[in-house]
Amino acid sequence: xxxxxxxxGGSGKSTISWLLASYLSTNLNQPVLAIDADHNxxxxxxxxxxxxxxxxxxxxxxxxxxxILSLKENDKWFETFSLPNLPTFSFPNLxxxxxxxxxxxxxxxxxxxxxxxxxxxxYQDMCSHAHSAGLKFYLALLKLQPxxxxxxxxxxxxxxxxxxxxxxCNASIVSLESHINSQRVLDKILVINKSVGLPTYVVLxxxxxxxxxxxxxxxxxxxxxxxxxxDNAIVDNNYDFLSKQNIENLAEIVTKLSNFDDLKxxxxxxxxxxxxTKKLGLEKD
Numbered sequence: 001x002x003x004x005x006x007x008x009g010g011s012g013k014s015t016i017s018w019l020l021a022s023y024l025s026t027n028l029n030q031p032v033l034a035i036d037a038d039h040n041x042x043x044x045x046x047x048x049x050x051x052x053x054x055x056x057x058x059x060x061x062x063x064x065x066x067x068i069l070s071l072k073e074n075d076k077w078f079e080t081f082s083l084p085n086l087p088t089f090s091f092p093n094l095x096x097x098x099x100x101x102x103x104x105x106x107x108x109x110x111x112x113x114x115x116x117x118x119x120x121x122x123y124q125d126m127c128s129h130a131h132s133a134g135l136k137f138y139l140a141l142l143k144l145q146p147x148x149x150x151x152x153x154x155x156x157x158x159x160x161x162x163x164x165x166x167x168x169c170n171a172s173i174v175s176l177e178s179h180i181n182s183q184r185v186l187d188k189i190l191v192i193n194k195s196v197g198l199p200t201y202v203v204l205x206x207x208x209x210x211x212x213x214x215x216x217x218x219x220x221x222x223x224x225x226x227x228x229x230x231d232n233a234i235v236d237n238n239y240d241f242l243s244k245q246n247i248e249n250l251a252e253i254v255t256k257l258s259n260f261d262d263l264k265x266x267x268x269x270x271x272x273x274x275x276x277t278k279k280l281g282l283e284k285d
Contacts, residue, residue, distance in 0.1 A: 114135055
C-alpha cells in the first residue's frame with residue numbers, strides 16, 4: 001500500500017510517518033519505502049538520517065526522470081499522459097532510477113528525500129509545485145510488490161493536495177490533534193480528497209482519555225482508524241522503547257488499512273490523469 005500522511009503543520013505528520021514505517025519494517029518485517037516530502041525533513045531526522053548539502057534528493061533527478069519518461073526539453077509534465085509505452089518503477093526490487101535516489105537504512109527500510117527544504121533552492125525561480133512534479137508522476141508509476149509499503153510524509157496543509165501530489169497513493173492518513181486548527185485542516189482535506197477520489201482516514205495523535213478527544217471520536221467516527229497515545233519514547237525519538245499500548249495501536253491501524261477494499265485494485269495513474277485533465281480544462285476556461 002502507498003499511504004500519504006497529511007495534516008496541519010505540527011500535528012504529528014512526521015511522527016505518524018516514522019511510527020508506521022518503523023512498525024511495518026521492524027515488527028512486521030515488511031519492506032518499506034519512506035519518502036520525506038516535507039520542507040522540514042523531519043521524517044529523515046526521525047529515522048536517524050542526517051540530510052546535508054551532499055544528500056541526493058528527488059528534485060535533483062527531475063531531469064533524469066523526464067528523460068526516462070521520454071519528455072523533450074520544452075515538454076510539460078502533463079504531456080506524459082499522451083506518451084506510449086510508459087515505464088514503471090518498482091519496490092523493493094528497485095529499478096535503476098529508484099536505486100539511484102534511495103538510501104537503504106536497514107534490511108527492510110529505504111528512504112527517499114524530495115529536498116524542498118534544502119538551502120540550495122533559496123534563490124531558484126521555481127515554486128514547490130514545480131520542484132515536486134517529478135514525485136507526483138513517480139508515485140503514480142511506482143509498483144509495489146505484495147506486502148510492501150510506501151509511507152510519504154507530506155507537506156503541511158492542503159496546498160499539495162490541490163496540486164495532486166499524492167494521487168499516486170492508495171490513501172491518505174490525516175494526523176489529528178484536539179486543536180481547532182487541526183480540525184479545520186482535516187475538514188478541508190476531506191473535501192478535496194473526496195473530490196479527487198483519494199480515500200482518507202484519521203489517526204488521533206497525542207491521544208488522551210478526555211472530553212476533547214471524545215468529541216473528536218464522535219465527530220470523525222467514520223474516518224478514524226486508530227490513535228497514538230502520549231509517549232515519552234516518541235518525545236525521545238526512540239522507537240525501541242515505544243509503549244506496548246502504542247505498538248498495539250499501530251497494529252490496529254495497519255490491520256484496518258489492510259482490510260479496506262477501497263485500497264485494492266486502484267488505478268492511480270488514471271486518477272492522476274483524470275485530475276490533471278480536469279485541472280487543465282478549468283485553467284483554460
